[in-house]
Amino acid sequence: MVYIGVDLGGTNIAVGLVDEEGKILHKDSVPTLLERGPEPVIKDMAHLSLKVIKDAGYTLDDVKAIGVGVPGLADKTGVVIFCTNLRWHMVPLREIMQSIIDKPVFIDNDATVAGLAESVAGVSKGVANSVFLTLGTGVGGGIVIDHKIYSGSHGVGSELGHMTVQCEGRRCTCGSIGCWEQYSSATALIRQGREAVEKNPDSLIVKMVNGDLDKIEARTVIDAARQGDKVACEVYDKYIYYLAIGIVAIINAFDPEVIALGGGVSKAGDFLLEPLRKKVAEYVFYKDLPYARIEIATLGNDAGIIGAAMLGK
């Protein structure tokens, strides 16, 4: 059997046909065009699924199920409870999909499905317990326990970006205080870089954006640090510390075999991993015992499709 995986993003809908091992056989994408509201978007997801099946030389009979990764939260009845960035609220996604394709439809959070993908076919392959983290606009978490997605008893777990790491710190958009993503997301790194160069305008960071601080990206700070710019190095070291502190909490609590890093910041590769592993070793509770490997996720953007597809396995 084969599986359809749908990765619903704010810009594009990506659909792939995926085999039992989590390999993409064929994929395609269309613009999301969010402003139309949920129903036409979901119908496009269904029509693109049919196209991908056909273009790959398969028929609907070969497809066991459809999985959808959404940037939000869904319940077990196939209703998207909300996707804040898409402005979706209580959308009967499964019902609309099934009005076009009569197959089982599974829906889960996008970071969660990416974690599942890495566990089936990526860096966490073969490992029972793993945690996936996206270091992007926020910090997303995907938890796999005993080879299965773990979202908790009410489906509200794995929001690892909203563990407080600084309880007298910054107010988070979620209403809590000092959430980890306020310190360890790509957004946070940009903010930290910007704040630093406002005080130190001779930093290489400023030259790299030709003085336009709005153009600072996470990789601007990382590249400047790589080139040894003092201000950028200080910001990046502090960022690594914040990231390490949260990862240590995950190790001390969940003790997975692998912690896989995805999202924009993870593109720094070894320049991220090496100092991060050192800091984690310094702060982890059981310093003399084995603990999680920290690795860069290997599936990149395909993780969304693959993980969604594997929801139906």
Added chain:
Amino acid sequence: MVYIGVDLGGTNIAVGLVDEEGKILHKDSVPTLLERGPEPVIKDMAHLSLKVIKDAGYTLDDVKAIGVGVPGLADKTGVVIFCTNLRWHMVPLREIMQSIIDKPVFIDNDATVAGLAESVAGVSKGVANSVFLTLGTGVGGGIVIDHKIYSGSHGVGSELGHMTVQCEGRRCTCGSIGCWEQYSSATALIRQGREAVEKNPDSLIVKMVNGDLDKIEARTVIDAARQGDKVACEVYDKYIYYLAIGIVAIINAFDPEVIALGGGVSKAGDFLLEPLRKKVAEYVFYKDLPYARIEIATLGNDAGIIGAAMLGK
């Protein structure tokens, strides 16, 4: 069948004979006398087990297994890796026990077995996923996922007291910074109370200990707050905030059905639960969705015996 549960503490060894439902049929205790070193202590555990079986009117044939809860960490081969407060390091506990009683021996951390006990016969009974927290000298954690103990892939998980909640905060005894137990243990509440009354010597807290600040206990602060003492109320409110922040992290990450509170501070009962539940509701990520019930653990000191016994089930 019945089970032997051994609760190894720094002061006493408590042993109980426990039935399939987690009910204690008979129990007894002897002083630990730590200064003798591990071997005589473990032999006493075995001899007391034999006595408890006999006094309860059972024979060794009725006993399926022996479980031991230790204030530290054990591996799967039955070796206690370390118990910091007992100054035990690499102690072959199972081997010594089995030299006297030839039964399967299981060993786990004391907070973890207490969590299992609450899950089998206490406040978390019947619930698949629960988290137990002891608010005592430190903050200990016991995680039950899908009715089973969860200690992670290397057995170093569930150290929930060592999640950082204040990453520019107090240095912890573990070498990390701003660990939750530095803010939410009974020890932390005592320290917070003491620091506050040093600045405000007219607090009721000072009267309650006749001016001897070394006599401040967690319950001194709690009782003074209960009586409306302003200084004590401020300290206690802040303590509730710290406790709530860590519980919110647990809900956002693990999303259990029940969070059970044990240890000294939990004796405050509703005076703890009511403000705590309010603060958690304020900070939890998904404010409009169901999340964990926060409750006081019900088994008290018996949790150690019951949970240890249930390791063998």
